[in-house]
Amino acid sequence: MNAVRFVVILLMLAMLPATGHAKWWIFGQSENEISTRYLYLNGVSYDELGDKVTIYRETLENGQVVLRGKAATSSSAVGSVQVSTTNKESWEKARKTSDGSFEYAFRPETGKSYVLYVKIIDTTGKTNDVDATRKEIVISDQNISTLVRQAMDELIAAYRAEDPARFMALIGEDFAADPTVLDRAIRRDFTLFDNIDLRYTLNNVTAANGKIYVGFTFSRKLTSTRNSQTLTDKGASEFIFSLGEKGPLVSSMKNPLIFGLSDASNVATGTVNTGTNDPVIVVTSNGDIITQPFTDAITTIDNGGVVQTGFDTVESGSFILDNTGSCFQPGFVFASQEVTCTWTGDINLEINLMFIKNGIGVQNLGSGGINSFSQAPAGGYAISDGTGLTAFTVEDNIGNTFAFQMPDGKYALLEVVSYTDLGGGNTRSTYRFAYQTNGTRNFR
Known part of the structure; x- marks a missing residue:
């Protein structure tokens, strides 16, 4: 029975016309949807404009009407984008990039009407619904x-x-x-x-x-x-x-x-x-x-003003500040998680005093460890002027966590984990940090 079915299928394929043999393998692409992800006429959403559009000459940059958009297809690639300003009597190619973005500009005459169409052609030869892109454009000298x-x-x-x-x-x-x-x-x-x-x-x-x-x-x-x-x-x-x-x-x-x-x-x-x-x-x-x-x-x-937070937007880890070698006044930059030297960090250590960079706010949250705090405070920060007024003694704050408010609105937490006085002005200290990259005060 299976052999009979196979023979029947072969006979049916043999009876297909030549054109059918040429295209049967692209079955499914014929329903390929071709559209625009976005389309703007002189910076205004194309879809929101009506059938007839008045553009004021005084607002034209370099005297040009500019059409910008991004073409999209459901399966094939975008081959070309063409634009007509003559009611389909003639077509010109738009400048297109590999991701489907395109741009077309023309210099209109005052008082003249232009009927605009956009044609997107994919690599199989199919096009978008060209008639749906029709716009009649008139250029006005009125000073609106x-x-x-x-x-x-x-x-x-x-x-x-x-x-x-x-x-x-x-x-x-x-x-x-x-x-x-x-x-x-x-x-x-x-x-x-x-x-x-x-x-x-x-x-x-x-x-x-x-x-x-x-x-x-x-x-x-x-x-x-x-x-x-x-x-x-x-x-x-x-x-x-x-x-x-x-x-x-x-x-x-x-x-x-x-x-x-x-x-x-x-x-x-x-x-x-x-x-x-x-x-x-x-x-x-x-x-x-x-x-x-x-x-x-x-x-x-x-989301109604609700910020999506979580560990995916929090940079965290630990670091050591060690001034026993050639790195004098070691410091740390929260945004890059980089240990620096010679007073170039957001925080900078001189023997046992932690100095805060000018413009950064600091607040001592007390003991409990960095994981005890789900949010940085909204206020109460002492803003550093770069001197020792906001500095704190590291050895007296082991186990304490500090909150920092950056000049760009970002927040960070810092826990002092350990401190060792090695003598001769040499020290080594360890810290845990968390830096919220999304601009909120939330760390959980």
Whole structure:
């Protein structure tokens, strides 16, 4: 019976047309999905723009419209990316990298309409849904960015003045998140932040569907009211404004937020793909102000401000400071876990006195060992000025654990394990350490 079945299968294969024999082996790839992981038109999310888009000439960098994206396929590789600005009458190749990222730019004429399509071709010859990428673009000479700048300047001025009524007057009734949530979030910002210094650069202004899409970069510096620590960050973000009788009013904000950080998960609608992993200021669920790399920060925001901690973000171990050889004033750097010489560490030992580097905060947590402490204190640190005012005697603190607050907002723990006086000013001491890399105070 098996032999008969085998013969039947061979006969069926023999009856297939030649074209069938050429392609049967790629069965399954025919359903290969081709899409974009992200697509931006002059820095604005392509999907959020409507069918017809107005771009203001004054905002064009070097007078160009720029399309950036990253192509993706479910199985095969991306072969090429082509763009048409002539309603499919002609096509031009976009610049593409090996990971599927691509860029296409063209210099438009004012008042002329451009019908844009994006075609992604994989190595089997299949394409994406090209018609779904259609956009009609018109270039305008209207000076709308002046209105946007005035609105942005007024928002920042009200925020820095800690005036919630003045700030919320610039928020539209159609604000995508609940306006009361934003109001509550900025009021909490005011209790957590001091000395807010916020600057921005307007990169692009695009209009579609009655909305104004604004892309900008920012730099920020503020002081935590909890521990007087100064934090800085920078990044790229996006607002959407509605243009009404009162001028531009904010209808949505994206992460990374510049306002309402205290409840970012409920204030922001979406995240701007910055393409970098620069540190971002985050307010945690317990009110701590930290900086985290961009990807970690977005994870924390998505978790409602709860930081995912654990030993995977804690560097720990032990080290010895020995000044019996050529290494005078041995020290230790927490971030690199490096033993140094000649006063170049975060902590530096001179015979039996441990000196703390200028700008680092220190606090003696007492006995119990490093594993007894799951969290570094939020405050109470003595900030070193580089002299002996914050130094401690090693031999008098065997078994004690010290907490350190770094100038960049990171925290470390240090336990004095042993100390030996070898005579002649020579000593040897052993320590355990833990360094939290994610910017939180948590060590468990």
